[in-house]
Amino acid sequence: MDWHGWLTIAITLGVLLTLVFSNLTSDIVLMGALIILSFAGVLDAKEALAGFSNDGLITVAAMFIVAAGIRSSGGVELFVNKMLGNPKTVRGALCRLVLPIIPISAVVNNTPIVATMIPAVTRWSKRIGVSPSLLMIPLSYAAILGGTITLIGTSTNLVINSQYQALTGKSSFGLFDISAVGIPAALIGAGFIIMVIPLILTQRQSASEQFADRKKFTFEVAVAGNGPLVGVSIIKAGLRHLGGIYLAEIDRQGTIITAVASEETLQAGDRLVFVGEASAIFDILRINGLVASHNQEPSIEKVVPERCLVEAVVSAHCDCIGMTLRSSHFRDRYGAVVLAIARDGEAIKGNLASIELHPGDVLLLEARPAFVTRQRVQRDFLLINDLEEERPNHALAKVSWAILLLIVGLATFNVTSMLNAALLGAALMIASGCCNIAEARRSLDLMVIITIAASFALGAALQKTGAAGFIAAKILSVADGNAWLLLALTYITISILTEIITNSAAALLMLPIVLALANSMHLNPEPFVFATMMGASASFATPIGYQTNLMVYGPGGYHFTDFMKVGIPMNIIAAITAIIIIPLVWPLSG
DSSP states (O other), rough: OOOHHHHHHHHHHHHHHHHHHHSSSSHHHHHHHHHHHHHHTTHHHHHHGGGGOOHHHHHHHHHHHHHHHHHHTTTHHHHHHHHHOOOOOHHHHHHHHHHHHHHHHHHHHHHHHHHHHHHHHHHHHHTTTTTTGGGGHHHHHHHHHHHTTTTSHHHHHHHHHHHHHHHHHOOOOOTTTHHHHHHHHOOOHHHHHTTHHHHHSSOOOHHHHHHHHHGGGGEEEETTTTTTTTTTTTTTTSSSOOEEEEEEEEETTTTTEOOTTTTTTTTOOOEEEEEOOGGGGGHTTTTTTTEHHHHHHHSGGOOOOOOOOEEEETTTTTTEEHHHHHTTTTHHSEEEEEEEEEETTTTTOOOOGOOOOTTTEEEEEEEOOHHHHHHHHOOSSSSOOTTTOOOOGGHHHHHHHHHHHHHHHHHHHSSSOHHHHHHHHHHHHHHHHSSOOOHHHOOOOHHHHHHHHHHHHHHHHHHHTHHHHHHHHHHHHTTOOHHHHHHHHHHHHHHHHHHHHHHHHHHHHHHHHHHHHHHTTOOHHHHHHHHHHHHOOOSSSSTTSSHHHHHHHTTOOOOOHHHHHHHHHHHHHHHHHHHHHHHHHHHHHH
């Protein structure tokens, strides 16, 4: 192995450490690795950019659009809402939630399913009197388990299949080849969710419940009629930089001014609504020209068209992650004011302006109506209680499912390739009106797409330079030539990596090494590829290990340890199931 191989190993380690210990997103880190590999001559331009034209990546993009069609047409609601009903027990509720979600996730990308279901499950939990903390993790886990059943269940399965073809020159796996291990894992996992998780999870207040009394987060003062602040701007009145509190809105004779600009001029009788510690009201009232507000109805409780109160989860895509509300210029950036923040199941107290935003934080926002529309495009936040949510065209729900079944049929019976079936399905979703062009564009998760494409480059470098073979030789010395132990090490390594970095990146980085391992021992590569798929998809132990876990983290009011308490047993169950069944279906010997 020459210096190219050592450089590739160093870059791989650098990527893993950066993803674990920094706030940089996976697409940025892996694109940086791609640039270094290309600049250093490890890969030529064609090899470095091959991932962007990979048929697996294009299939993933097309399936995002298919999932958007199912979601926008109300296809998920059509299937699930009939199943939810009015259960009398927690286990009854879990049965009605988990059992429909698993088969849906087998054929539809699980991220849009969970995004659609979070608001619905939040409302349903209130109606049936079950804490959301007993339902949100099961929702995510059911979607993850369903994704392991078919090749199209997760984007990870699709891209592993595609990289396997690229690295070995062998034909594609069938749509249901992984079902032999995925279905048993899903059934056993579902049993654990329904029977055991209610005994482990603690009932917690969700963020929605903690935000219910909005008066706790605000206080009001008024501008004196003949005082010195009449006609003075917000900035000149000294009301912009107040330390632990900030101005959220102005109630001017019944009209609400939200996300107040610094240049806004105060008028007599204005009611100023501040966010922060209530004890600061005494400091505010010391400002000459401000007096106590004696109105009976708090401004924040008024229903007015000028503003909407929105609960939103900070997504992994948000540009403000790692920044404070003040340093991110949150008000100017989004046209919204943060009234409260919940993290790890608790509302954060104190000076909100100095709080750094983390993925999974739940924000109570006072926003202009345009905020909701923008977030459907920007996706910095997942909206939990979006009252202005676009209503799906339920008349097309059955059409969207028919299109999906057509895709599955074409791929299952080898009428055409998975790529062509997915592209046809995406085109039909748009042509039929199940989703429009704007919705199709919004469905394309650029962060995921770039991460996958750049991961192909690093995987190709590991194979080309011999680095994968070198690492494989070191692992072989640990396995001591035992094929079954090697399979177990493959699964466990990828499962651990998936808990700390993205699952697609973990799988694509490890697959060249896994194939080199199988080749070195003259073993059948297929069981190791399926172990890679299962290990990368069955990620339960942390909220950052899988996107759907992060999505339910805030709405469920969870602590980080809640995922470990139920997720580690789930990981062990999935691992034992996969490691036992895979060699029975796909012999390890070559």
